[in-house]
Amino acid sequence: MDIPRNWRLRTQRYALVGEECDHCHSKIFPPRDICPDCGLEAKAHYAFSGKGEIYSFTVVHDPPTGYEDQAPYAIALVKLEEGPIVTAQLTDVDSAQVAIGMPVEMVTRKLRAEGEEGVIHYGYKFRPTLARA
Amino acid sequence: MTEREHRPATPGQGKAAPRPARIMRPTRAVGLVGYGAYVPRLRLPAKEVARVWSEGAALLPIREKSVPGLDEDVITMSIEATRNALARAQIPVEEIGALWVGSESHPYAVKPTSTVVAEAIGAVPHLLAADWEFACKAGSEALQAAIGMVGAGMMRYAVAVGMDTAQARPGDALEYTAGAGGAAFIVGPQEEALAEIEASLSFVTDTPDFWRRPGAKYPQHGQRFTGEPAYFRHVTTAGQELMQALGRTPADYRFIVLHQPNTKFPQRAAELLGFSPEQTRAGLLVPEIGNTYAGAALIGLTAILDEAEAGDRVLLVSFGSGAGSDAFSLQVTPRMAERRAAAPRTRDYITRRKEIDYGVYVRTRGKLSM
Numbered sequence A: 001m002d003i004p005r006n007w008r009l010r011t012q013r014y015a016l017v018g019e020e021c022d023h024c025h026s027k028i029f030p031p032r033d034i035c036p037d038c039g040l041e042a043k044a045h046y047a048f049s050g051k052g053e054i055y056s057f058t059v060v061h062d063p064p065t066g067y068e069d070q071a072p073y074a075i076a077l078v079k080l081e082e083g084p085i086v087t088a089q090l091t092d093v094d095s096a097q098v099a100i101g102m103p104v105e106m107v108t109r110k111l112r113a114e115g116e117e118g119v120i121h122y123g124y125k126f127r128p129t130l131a132r133a
Numbered sequence B: 001m002t003e004r005e006h007r008p009a010t011p012g013q014g015k016a017a018p019r020p021a022r023i024m025r026p027t028r029a030v031g032l033v034g035y036g037a038y039v040p041r042l043r044l045p046a047k048e049v050a051r052v053w054s055e056g057a058a059l060l061p062i063r064e065k066s067v068p069g070l071d072e073d074v075i076t077m078s079i080e081a082t083r084n085a086l087a088r089a090q091i092p093v094e095e096i097g098a099l100w101v102g103s104e105s106h107p108y109a110v111k112p113t114s115t116v117v118a119e120a121i122g123a124v125p126h127l128l129a130a131d132w133e134f135a136c137k138a139g140s141e142a143l144q145a146a147i148g149m150v151g152a153g154m155m156r157y158a159v160a161v162g163m164d165t166a167q168a169r170p171g172d173a174l175e176y177t178a179g180a181g182g183a184a185f186i187v188g189p190q191e192e193a194l195a196e197i198e199a200s201l202s203f204v205t206d207t208p209d210f211w212r213r214p215g216a217k218y219p220q221h222g223q224r225f226t227g228e229p230a231y232f233r234h235v236t237t238a239g240q241e242l243m244q245a246l247g248r249t250p251a252d253y254r255f256i257v258l259h260q261p262n263t264k265f266p267q268r269a270a271e272l273l274g275f276s277p278e279q280t281r282a283g284l285l286v287p288e289i290g291n292t293y294a295g296a297a298l299i300g301l302t303a304i305l306d307e308a309e310a311g312d313r314v315l316l317v318s319f320g321s322g323a324g325s326d327a328f329s330l331q332v333t334p335r336m337a338e339r340r341a342a343a344p345r346t347r348d349y350i351t352r353r354k355e356i357d358y359g360v361y362v363r364t365r366g367k368l369s370m
């Protein structure tokens, strides 16, 4: 993977940075450089608010390699308030509490570590929106 | 209480001269333009630790402590606290000239926490980034440096974070209190400040009260050595000297917040400094979240800033083993009222809690060897 592409992925994963279409102003995530709505080029970076709600979800009991220590956990399709739907792991929630329509917000968490000595990967997850007094 | 230090500085210097307290003030006035806290969701009651290790008979130093989730570490927690500070500061991130994270639980031994945090908030690439170490004083040391950098005009804004996910050997006295959490501060010009930093002071000596050798998983401590010669001497001297240098008394301050390894130490030290329980209350979070090490005094300050009014003064004194204290005198500005609600209050995180038992705690903290 070349360096600019790598850099772009990191921003996207840490902070939910996608794109905005210059032509129809659709918000795009993940970034793909072509607007899915009007088909024209879209390259302007756009930082999403991270707010959204659960569109659908599933609970993973038999996780893929590298995620065993986190199971069981929920994976959800989150509908962002700007429009796009993103797939992400849920965190800070008991699987039994997860429900369609639940308001969630983006947090940056550990996705997985390459063993005890390897690199740690970070990226976005979603948690129930923090209740505020 | 304040003692003069009489020490020869270099071999051959002969008779020592007295050392007057050195108060620090930058050339340009600075303040906190943003602040933010973070506490994880899980809580381990101290009575759970007592149930497992002392048949429930131990005197409990706190009620419960915060425990990080499986996917949390000092990097992820620093990112959230810094985002909260940014939400209140409302500054362009590209004007942040330094981002420093003080901790004794950085996820990597070699590879900075600060670069990941800087990347996540979009502050890269033109900034200073490094991790600071001085036991529980690492975060306040970073704050001192941030004051210096901004105050010297080297940059407009600097971020200082104190954050820890403290580890203790199973069954050790520290296991009751070793918590997780911390705070981030953005230092900037005084005219934009939510709280002005009036002056600071630092007081350090070589004291063997607590340590961890490279490669050792858990720290060691000098048992009773941690009280008088370490915590109380450094905290009270730094606090007293700063007030004296500024010509202040406890009556000039509405709040005091001290490093809080347990409930009693900060209460006693505040009393020795002449402060009342009412002045101590708002910043004393250790009974509810445990000792958050490099984050402890700093997150206490965020809880105070959440309720302070314009004109209120705050005395902050940290403590780090090894040993030293940083003391800061702050005064809240009218700007605080309009920015406070831009991020969650520290109490919002403390209220969000899920109690766990010792078994879940052992799994969460990776204390199982399989």
Ligand SMILES: [Zn+2]
Binding pocket: A021, A022, A023, A024, A025, A026, A035, A036, A037, A038, A039, A040, A042
């Ligand atoms: Zn378009």
